Amino acid sequence: MATRRTMGLGVGSVLAMAAAAAACAPMARAERPAPAAAPEVKLFTRYSDTSRIGQPYAKDPSVIRFAGRYFMYYSIPPAKDNRQGGDGFPTGWAIGIAESRDLKSWRKVGEVLPVQQVEKNGIAAPGAIVIRGKVHLFYQTYGNGRRDAINHGWSTDGINFERDPGNPVFRPDPVEATWSAGRAIDAEPFVHGDKLLLYYATRDPEMKVQKIGVASAPLDSAYGKSDWTNLSKHGPALEPELAWERNCVEGASIIRRDGKLYMFYAGGYNNEPQQIGVAVSSDGVTWKRLSDKPLLTDGPPGSWNDSESGHPAAFQDGKRTLLFFQGNPDRGKTWTLAATELGWGKRGPYLKSVK
Known part of the structure; x- marks a missing residue:
């Protein structure tokens, strides 16, 4: 995410800037092609957050099951009233928390606010995982351009988080990984054997093309700054190659199925449109796309x-x-989170409603 701070702005300015803000905001907007005949997707659930700007705005979901309920963590925009947040910082970008008992009905139960100096411009794009009875949250700093990086916190209740005093814990070294600008956003943690993998999005040295990399830390470590090894030193795990991906792949989300790892990823900068593709891997480092077409496209004209x-x-x-x-x-004037159900076939996942 790369926009200016909204401290001291009126609601009109906040809304305008929030609409322009995105986890993968383009450096220059490309012309959108004529929309394809996309089917309406059958939704399992739908949720948004109106608490900060008075209209629906929730982005970048991450969902876990913990302590007998489901938690969803997501990005929320600067509050329109410029109220004070954690440690006296203005309430810029932060992380919302909603809970559910059935994955269908959601209720907001808290916020993760900036509390460290490195977080003062805002935090966003959470990636949550449960390890040894604690929720570990990896999330990006906001508004620092190529210096944005991944922070780490943990919780015993899923709502109140302690922070690693050494935050940020990871960003790629641009001297070591010369293909990267050194930025790290869109954290996605995933347990693989005795390692915790951490997927991240970064840009090329010119800050124009968004790509996905991966790092690892010992599973029994504290996931601090000294624990991470960049597995993408010599090149990205995934980079834009297909026409619909344009100049951006980001937002990796990993699951394991039948001994294989599947990466769901976003292609295209926000509203170009951004759409969702799938890649597969056996080691979590080398990935191959399942198709040259997105699994989930933008909706038909007039749809949500x-x-x-x-x-x-x-x-x-x-x-x-x-x-x-x-x-x-x-x-991007509003943002809503939703879920659809997937089925699985010989070729991988498919949308159940449009098989």
């Missing part, structure tokens, strides 16, 4: 996700697989 279907979060709940994602009909 006409402008995009983006930033996926795949969630395995027993035998059921849900794909959470963000969408909007108004080029």
Whole structure:
């Protein structure tokens, strides 16, 4: 996410800037091609947050099951009234928390606010995971351009988080990984064997093309700054190659199925439109696309996700697989989170409603 701070702005300015803000905001907007004949997607659930700007605005979902209920973490925009947040910082971008007992009805139960100096411009794009009875939250700093990085916190109740005093814990070294600008956003943690993998999005040295990399830390470590090894030193795990991906792949979400790892990822900058593709891997480092077409497209004209279907979060709940994602009909003036159910065939996942 890369916009200016909104401290001291009126509601009109906040809304305008929030509409322009995105986890993967383009450096220059490309012309959108004529919309394809996309089918209406059958939704399992739908949720948004009106608490900060008085209209629906929630992005970048991450869903877990913890302590007998489901938690969804997501990005929320600056508050329109410029109220004070954690440690006296203005309430810029932050992380909302909603809970559910059935994955269908959601209730907001809290916020994760900036409290460290490195977080003062805002935090966003959470990635949550449960390890040894604690919720570990990896999330990006906001508004620092190529210096944005991944922070880490943990919680015993899913709502109140302690922070690593050494935050940020990870950003790629641009001297070591010369293909990267050194930025890290869109954290996605995933347990693989005795390692915790951390997927991240970064840009090329010119800050124009968004790509996905991966780092690892020992699973029994504290996931601090010294624990991470960048597995993408010599090149990205995934980079834009297909026409619909334009100059951006981001928002990796990983699940394991039948011994293989599947990455759901967003292609295209926000509202170009951003759409969702799938890649497969055996080691979590080398990935191959399942198709040259997106699994989930933007919706048909006039639909709630006409402008995009983006930033996926795949969630395995027993035998059921849900794909959470963000969408909007108004080029980012509002944002809503939703989920659709996936089925699985010989070729991988498919949308149950449009098989």
